[in-house]
Amino acid sequence: MAEINWLELGLNFLGGFGLFLFGMEFMGKGLQKAAGSKMKNLLGILTSNRFLGVLVGAGVTALIQSSSATTVMIVGFVNAGLMSLTQAVGVIMGANIGTTVTAWIVSLGEWTQFLKPSVLAPIFIVAGVGLMMFAKKSQARSIGQILFGFGGLFLGLDMMSGAAKPLSGLEGVRNLFVVLGSNPFLGILTGAVVTAIIQSSSASVGILQALALAGLVPWSSAIYIILGQNIGTCVTALLSSIGAGVNAKRAAFIHFLFNLIGSVIFMILAIIAFQFLVPQYQNILINVTDISIVHTTFNLLNTLILFPFAGTLVYLAEHIIKGKEQSEEGLQHLDERIIETPSFAIENAIKEVIRMGRIASQNVDTAINALFERDEKKIQQVFDRERSINAMQQSINMYLVKLSNASLSEKEHLTVTGLFHMVSDIERVGDHADNIAELAVSLKEQDLKFSEQAQKELKDISSIALNCFETALKAYEFSDRSIAQQVLPLEMQVDKLEEKLRSRHMKRLVEERCDPLAGILFLDMISNVERISDHASNIAMLILDENRILASEE
Template structure:
């Protein structure tokens, strides 16, 4: 729109709209409104091959400018808009001053439009959400920054995929949080939330995997070629974490339906295992997001603790069942929880090992990781 408005300014200043400068301004303002509508084409074209969020943003931009122009047009022809411009720009119109006055009119339109639309943002969001639907096979609430046009620039595409893998990890973490909360507190709402989050994790897997497969069909250098399979394995590990979160949610549902309760000792031990898993998640996501090898090693440390806890807690719970403190039913639920947390830890360990190997396929094989396992065993 800047180029169009510059052209309008040039025409007005040269007298193309007449030398009655007030009339010239009133003729120029509709061109300004048209330029604001025309500029939406750029956003629409840019969003053609992108995801649903980008397309909705483009349409929100279009609606803002079109509705704003339709509201402003009657004000232009009644002279109210011109008078408002003169309030902001009180100088006398001439061949020289009509040019900055047109710029003021453009600014005034956008500023006033923004102020008016600000309280209507929620309404605008609902309209574009209902109007612009996901394409067939396009998942909602999952990866939103996987632009197809970046596939021709593999380094940028890979960086994008890694950023989405971090988001997927956060979704998996939240799914586990909801699942263990459901189990410990007996919350059906958290069970349902776990289902939604697990579906979101599955969507991430589908979209990221498809994106990486499409990237693999491009001409890639050795570094990108080695990183691709590692990222695919990370995605699969995160999806498995989501599955285990759903397992815990189903255990929670069984616990609620049968009105089962843990003993105080079982609650304390379960919370210890949950806290260790949460700390492991934090280290894993930090390592993944910042490529922090130190945090990746921290994940392996937590894995060793969770493995030891699994053995200890199973033994303690068998003793409680033998002593009659817990029933066989709650014992099965408790052991299922501990086993699922340990498996979640295993998948996070896989991701940490990949990062320690430099997220390169050759770096996570052979002797690179043997020392890590030895360190855990010691």
Template sequence: MDLKLLFFQAIGGLGMFILGMKLMSGGLQSVAGDRLRNFLEKVSSNRVVGALTGAVVTAVIQSSSATTVTVVGFVSAGLLTLTQAVGVVLGANVGTTITAQLIAFKITDLALPAIALGVGLKFFAPRRKWRYIGEVILGFGLLFYGMDVMKGAFKPLRSHPEFIAFFTRFDADSMLGIMLCVLTGTILTVMVQSSSATVGITMALASEGLLNLPGCIALILGDNIGTTITAELAAIGSSVTAHRAARAHTMFNVLGVLYIVVFFHPFVGLVEWATSTFLGVGPPETLIGGEKPYIARYIANAHTLFNIINATVFLILLPLLVKAAIKLTHGDDDGNFEDLAKPLHLDRMYLDNAAVALTKAREEIVRMGWAAAEMNQKVCKVLFTRKRDALKRSLTIEDSLDRLHREIVEYLVQISRSDITEAQSRELASLMRMANNFERVGDTVENLAEFIEEIMESELQFSDEAIKDYKTITERVSMFMDMVVTAVAEKDPQIMEMAKLLEDDIDQMREEMRNNHLNRLRDGVCQMDPSLIFVNMLNNFEKIGDYCFNISQAVAGVR
């Protein structure tokens, strides 16, 4: 027995399995991901509807990671409340078990034909949609072929004494054995970053007689803990609410595994009874030709049953779970923009998933927009407070906005190099336009800061009428800024009507205020130096209104 050859066969089979799963998930997301992402944004606050939504979306796109990452992003952007997000993620845990159910079917004979058909469609189909469908079929074939290769690698090991001795340690006949299996499943899932891959490995080992059903179920329980690392990673650098959503995800998986471990043997009995009674499947330990042909179905059902039970329990206890997540995650969302130049959401790990990557880019642009809005408000107030430190702080924000803008543009360019849909291409162009205009807002506010600094250094004074006009136009510009940033976060297609009114209003204000000021200058009410600065400031406020209108057009998809 060449153990090195068997090792590479097992690793190669696992590689094909994971590649197949990624291709299938990526293809499904390309076909339906954008519509499902929009569906997620409109999720009801009803916890049951939220859970059902998460289950359906995850079952369709075959990726709980994509669902949880997207939900964490929506929470960070303020599109979902913490309660809504936790409900959706509970459902996502149920939806992801569909992969295990698919694997449990004995359809390996279709693997090679599926690969052939998938390659034909993916590389030779004339229409983009058919190429994505080919990707799904190719992934489906590779998944099952990889599973078959893994099983072939494990087959010789069932008669090897050392391996038999090793795998008998995963016999969950004691609490120590159960906990060892749970820990192993957790570590394995964290390593391969895929709960479905862990389930596939477990099924392959069990089918070749190397694991019994209790040991497999304990491994699967650990797999549910290991998969929480994805949401925790997605929350790094996000808002406190996003951290709380990830923390709730971890808590209900860990707590769910703990109470199932306490009732482990009754749970195993429930899985055996339900599978044999309702599906008419033979006993899990049945051996035919040295293999266990039925055990995979029991493993898949254990995975599904655990997540259904756990989701049901925590849907009932959802308010308590949310409160616990809040208490365990300290902090508040205070609009702090320290270290603004460092992106919080542009993680390269999402670049192979355009739908998620675009969501992360939008989150960063929203963050950029709020920083620009804060900068504008702080600078405008300095005319009254005369605090030079506030001006310095604002200029620091502007430098950070420039660097952040470059990071966002680079990230969007990297997304554009991947195979994206026409809808995603349009969204990418809109996001690019939003980022460019927020950067221009920062430059224009920097100009305002320089004018105010000149006023303070030269000890110039505006007339009472000019001060009144200044307050009026700054309030209107701040309102416009807040409105467009909120619209970017919420992807509000109805923004154009209000945006047009505000832009026209600011243009009209600029004209009227400038004419009134020139009249005061002619009448000797105002002096020349502050008058020139005031008119220039009005022009800059009008520019900010134009940039906000451009962002509104990008949000509405007008340009």
């Protein structure tokens, strides 16, 4: 037997593994882009029905090619208050089923000669590159990305198995796998450690399949390593829950508990089977398809066994990880873990921006009341809330910057860009509320008063402007073009009324029917109110322009 060049073997295996990871990641991003808005619609399915949660978890994981990423996303949902622990359990169980898809893709090569990685890789890569470079429609380019990812995955698998092939002739390497098969705890530990390091059970199973292609892995070691991989995949979610809320920690712990209990149950069954029922299978080499079958069977049976005990898992998590969820005045819908699936992250970003808009609207209303009532308490509320709005603007913008660097479709890029503009408009509305509160302070300090006519005029224009802003928020919240079109006439009405009131007020000043100092504040007031309606118009145009752009693209 020729001497093995260990450096070349190691580099080829690591290079293949890198390609495998890249292909899996690239394919997952292409799938997300192709799914588009369908992904965010899955969030509405996540009701208290745990069975639907299992289906959603499996579907999302099949798309993003990582149960770890799905579970991290679920931790983010729980931390953002968008999902209860009971809802999370079903999705976590489904994620374990969805992660088996990658193993089945890898298994294709064993079925026919045409489906071997060495044959499929160049076909998919050429087809993928062609679509990405020359296709005009974004959907076609996304399909190209999926095909290119497939090609990279198959090429990486072929490189890994090719690099490991010479090891099949080494007795020491074969004995190592025999030891892992005869010692369940060592086999499980190996699978858990490798998966924890690379933070992907799909990739870890891919390595195992590459070694199986090289004729190195017996049945017993494969089963114990697969059980360990399901425990190791929990590490990513556990790490992501550090610094999160109590319920987020519980969600990560439920994932760990689910996989640990399942692994222990099947480890006992495997030991009984290899010792008493089918001892001849212990050292027989396993093939790639059989690894997929074992991986899928374990996750399906584990879900079927523990699904009725989902409430018990929640109970254990709540009693082991004690503490109360603290309500935060800051962001409620955003969590960086969710960015792993941009369509969900955008949906939540919209909710948070709308929430910021509602706070700004409330602040305008409070400021107007403070002006007429000269209420110091309300004035202070406006100033305090304005600081919160400014903090929200900074946090949301930082989140949107990170989101804009994720894998987005053209429509999603358009939405994120619109959210940047909308956050700026809302923050400016908050500034105008602050300005009105400052005017209230000046009125009180200088003991100035508006005439009854002036007060009525201010109330009229303020009411229309506030209605204009709230209508714009509603239009954006529901992405409703017909509601957005209602904003523009209201904004024009405010503009005309502002000109009319300014002219009337100048006449009162000339006729000395108004205090000049109060008159200046009156003009400042209607100017601030008019600017609020302008920002409302900007928000409405985001909906109208986005619809127009998308319609022209179609």
